[in-house]
Amino acid sequence: MAIVDFVTALHTSTTRDYLGRVNAHDKAHCADVALRFDENYWDGERQYGFGGYRYDGRWRVVAEAMVAHYQLPANARILDVGCGKGFLLYEFTQVLPGATIAGLDISQYAIDHAKQEVRPHLVQGSAATLPWDDNAFDLVFSINTLHNLYNYELWSALREIERVGRRAKHITVESYRDEREKVNLLYWQLTCRTFLATGEWEWLFQQAGYQGDHGFIFFE
Numbered sequence: 643m644a645i646v647d648f649v650t651a652l653h654t655s656t657t658r659d660y661l662g663r664v665n666a667h668d669k670a671h672c673a674d675v676a677l678r679f680d681e682n683y684w685d686g687e688r689q690y691g692f693g694g695y696r697y698d699g700r701w702r703v704v705a706e707a708m709v710a711h712y713q714l715p716a717n718a719r720i721l722d723v724g725c726g727k728g729f730l731l732y733e734f735t736q737v738l739p740g741a742t743i744a745g746l747d748i749s750q751y752a753i754d755h756a757k758q759e760v761r762p763h764l765v766q767g768s769a770a771t772l773p774w775d776d777n778a779f780d781l782v783f784s785i786n787t788l789h790n791l792y793n794y795e796l797w798s799a800l801r802e803i804e805r806v807g808r809r810a811k812h813i814t815v816e817s818y819r820d821e822r823e824k825v826n827l828l829y830w831q832l833t834c835r836t837f838l839a840t841g842e843w844e845w846l847f848q849q850a851g852y853q854g855d856h857g858f859i860f861f862e
Contacts, residue, residue, distance in 0.1 A: 643847060646711065646855040648704050649785060649814055653859050660829040660861070663689075676832035679749035683833075684727070691832060697729050697757055705733035708781065712810035716740040718780040723769045723803060724748075724787025728756040735759065744779070746772065770798035777808035785814040786859065790833045800850035811854025817843055818860060826861035 663669065667689040675690045676683045683691035714720070717740045722731050725745030734741055745764040747753055753764045767773060769787060782803050788796055803811055816831065817840050818824040827837065838846065840858055847856060 643844075643853055644855050645857060646812065647857045648707050648711075648812070649857065649859065652700055652704070654862075658826075658830055658861070660826045664829050673832045679833075680751045684749070684752055684755065695727060697727070697732070699733075701730040702733045702736065704730060704785075705737045708783065708812065709734070709737050712781055712812075714738060714741070714781055714810070717742070719744075719778065721745070721772075721774065721779040721782045721806065723772065723782065723784035723799070724790075725756075725764055726752045728753075728760040728764055730785070731760045731763070732757045744774070768795070768799075770795040770802065772802040772806050774806045776805055778806050779808065781810045781812070782807035782854070783812040783814075785812075786816070788813060789815045789817075789836045789838075792835045796836055796846070797850050800847065800852040803854070804850075804852050807854065811852070812856065813847075813852070813854065814857040814859060815843060816861070817858040823860050823862060830861055 672689045684695045687693060716738060718738055719742045720731070720734050722745040725731055725747045728745050731743045731745050734743055743760060743763050745760065746767050746769065747764065748768060750766045753761065753766055756764055765773065769784065769791060784803060788799055791799055803813070816827055816834060817838060818827050819840060843856070
């Protein structure tokens with residue numbers, strides 16, 4: 643199990659007003675709306691989530707980096723747990739045209755509005771119960787998703803990712819290294835259920851039997 647960073651460059655390209663997130667709107671109400679993971683979260687006003695999540699090609703570099711790092715074969719089977727609108731999965735199909743892809747997300751809205759090319763390969767469901775056989779995928783990844791689960795769901799999700807992956811696995815979660823990053827995370831987040839420091843995440847991975855790689859997103 644190693645720390646491998648694929649997404650910090652994308653994360654830090656966005657400017658965030660942490661105090662504004664708390665003061666400009668009723669934060670509790672915004673979180674209640676965001677937790678529906680419906681149109682408001684994906685394509686509504688910024689205070690409810692993404693503020694419009696549209697394909698712009700930004701995930702291509704992540705797909706390229708993951709294919710290279712894990713030396714995926716041309717016919718790799720790839721699963722995205724928490725796929726959203728499937729933009730990263732689409733990029734995998736461009737980098738590896740012979741790959742077989744699959745995605746799961748809790749949001750039916752995201753799947754219904756996913757990129758058309760990958761939509762048939764996406765299913766609605768919970769990360770805690772994956773509807774695939776053991777050792778079904780060459781790469782299983784989950785980016786910016788598992789921190790949205792309660793601890794009992796998270797435990798199951800980690801075991802499920804380990805179960806269905808026969809080779810490479812990668813998880814990226816929101817975390818913190820000091821009190822400033824913890825406060826910024828608390829201010830900014832809308833849907834996070836598990837707030838853990840990096841060492842706590844690593845302990846949890848080990849306890850759950852997860853043997854893949856992981857990375858962190860910090861709110862500096």
